[in-house]
Amino acid sequence: MAIASENLTKNQKTVLDILESASEPLKAYTILFDIQKKGIKSPLQVYRALDKLIEIGKVHKIESRNSYVACKHEGCNAKTSTSFLICENCDSVTELTGNNLFSYFSKQAEKNNFNYKKHNLEIFGLCENCKLKN
Amino acid sequence: MAIASENLTKNQKTVLDILESASEPLKAYTILFDIQKKGIKSPLQVYRALDKLIEIGKVHKIESRNSYVACKHEGCNAKTSTSFLICENCDSVTELTGNNLFSYFSKQAEKNNFNYKKHNLEIFGLCENCKLKN
DNA sequence: ACTTAAAATGTTATATTATAACATTACATT
DNA sequence: AATGTAATGTTATAATATAACATTTTAAGT
Secondary structure (H helix, E strand, O other): OOOOHHOOOOHHHHHHHHHHHHHHEHHHHEEEEEEHHOOOOOOHHHHHHHHHHHOOOEEEEHHHHOOEEEOOOOOOOOOEEEEEEEEEEOOEEEEEEOOHHHHHHHHHHHHOOOOOOEEEEEEEEEEEEEEEHH | OOOOHOOOOOOHHHHHHHHHOOOEEEEEHHHHHHHHHOOOOOHHHHHHHHHHHHHHHOOOEHHHEEEEEOOOOOOOEEEEEEEEEOOOOOOOOOOOOHHHHHHHHHHHHHHOOOEEEEEEEEEEEEEEHHHHHH
């Protein structure tokens, strides 16, 4: 059975909480420093919680920034594939959904006789807010 | 004026050479160990060469693997955006080109009122060779 | 309830990836 | 030759992530 957020362990909940209350992606050591009062003392405890949360799809990693973000989509199937819009000005991140991405990438891969399994897409630019300001 | 490969410096040439002769992406410290006989002694020398090569578009970074690959496209405009097919079995990497990716991502971004600047796409799966073997 | 296997934890140490700081050298353009 | 920019060399250190191992918690079956 899939693991729901209800039966997360203490450490996992602690890490997920801080990611969910953050408006931007957080780095592992930022998470660590922020929750040391809650009994988490070592990097490994953070990384282990992150690994689990990523595995069940509640958290995604932004590879180009070594940072982590909570998934806001209820039934997000991004356990494997992820697609983000990343603002270069304010570092905010929006997750793209929709299977059109999946089918588009499958096709691109097929053209090269490549068997698509999953993907990671990071689009950089300016978010709506920052577009207006500049 | 754009910097062509002819006027690369010694360190830059050394690093580019090893990347071009590799069949897979290489990690920075792998590069370092492989070229210590050529006078490069410190990580920083490798990273500086990589930075320059990336800047001029001769090398791209595979973010999810912290590794670097030489660009095989003559007039590659991927100084900013990159798109890869990455084989999970043999770690080989193929770079995708074509502006259809650009226009597709622009559209995806626009749907979210996001001003597209560049992207990084990593598609994971099985390359043609490994598909046949499995 | 007891057993047991799997998962999670706590802890210390260490590996891996990348940059800071600063003095020096090469080199193209005046 | 003078000058400014880029590149280099070197040492130290920052930032990111995992190894190893002993212990505890949890969940599932009997």
